[in-house]
Amino acid sequence: MVSVLGLLEAKETAAREVIERLREEADRLLAELGEAEAGLERLVIARETVAEVLNGPAVAAREAVAKEADAGPAGVMVVPRHREGLSARVLPEEYQRVMAVLEAGAAGGGVRARDLTVALGREAVPAKIECVRSMAKRLVARGWAVEETPGVFTPAVASVVPAAGA
Template identity: 85%
Template sequence: MVSVLGLLEAKETEAREVIERLREEADRVLAELGEAEGRLERLVIAREMVGEVLNGPAVPAREAAVEDAVPAGVMVVPRRREGLSPRVLPEEYQRVMAVLDAGAGGGGVRARDLTVALGREAVPSKIECVRSMAKRLVARGWAVEETPGVFTPAVGSVTPAAAA
C-alpha cells in the first residue's frame, strides 16, 4: 500500500521539477529578449548613421528615432547613455521616472508607494508589475536601487518636467 506522505512527496518533487524547467525557459526567453532589444538598438543607430551620412546633420534627434523604431505593443527600454533623455522611454516608464524624480529628495520611493503614485491599486500583482518596471529601469541605468526595494533616479536622468 502506498502512503499518503509518499504520494505527497512525489507530487512535491514533480512540482519542483516543473518550476525548475519553467525557470530555465524564462531565463532563455529573457536572454532572447535582451538580444532582440540590443539588435533593435543597433538597427536604430545604423539607420541614424546612414541618414546622417546621406542627409547631413538634419536627421531627427536620437530620441525621436528610438520612439519611431519601437514596434506597436512593444515597450523597449533603451540603455541610458550620455545625452539620452528620459523622453526616449515608453510613456509608462516616463511616468515611473517622474514619480522617482519627485520622491528623490525623500530618500527614494518604495514599489508600493510608486504603484499608488501611478494611480494603480496597491495589490500584490500591481506592486510586482511596478517593481519589475523599476528594476528594468535600474538594469538599463535610468534608476538606482541603493537600498533593496527603494528606487531613485540615476544621476543625470531627470525628466524634463522635473528639471523645470
C-alpha cells in the first residue's frame, strides 16, 4: 500500500518540475523580449540619425516628435522608453500633459490618479480615473515617472517637460 506522504511527495516533486520548466521558459521569453526591445531601440536611433543627417538637427527633432506622438500600429499611442537626454517632447501630447501635472505636483509629494484626472480637465468618474491611472502606470513602466507609494505618481527626472509654448 502506498503511503499518503509518499503520494504527496511525488506530487510535490512533479509540481517543482513544472515550476522549474515554466521559470526556464519565462527566462527565455524575457531574454527574447529584451533582444527585441534592444533591436527596436537601435532602429529608432538609426532612423533619427538618418533623418538628422538628411534634414539637419532641427528638422529631425520635429519629425521625431511628430512620429512619436502619432498612434502606433493598432491605434495605440507610442510611449518610448526614457533614456538619457530624451525630452518629454517625444511623448504623445496627452502624455506630455500628464508629465506637466506630475512635475507641478512633485513638490507636494506626488499626484494621485484622481487629482491627475481633475488637473487634466476630465470628469472624476471611475472610468476616466482608471484611464489616467493607466497612462501614469505606462509612464512608470517606460521610466518617465515613478510610483514609490502605491497610487501616487511623480516624475522620474526633474524638468522633463518644456514650458508651455516651447
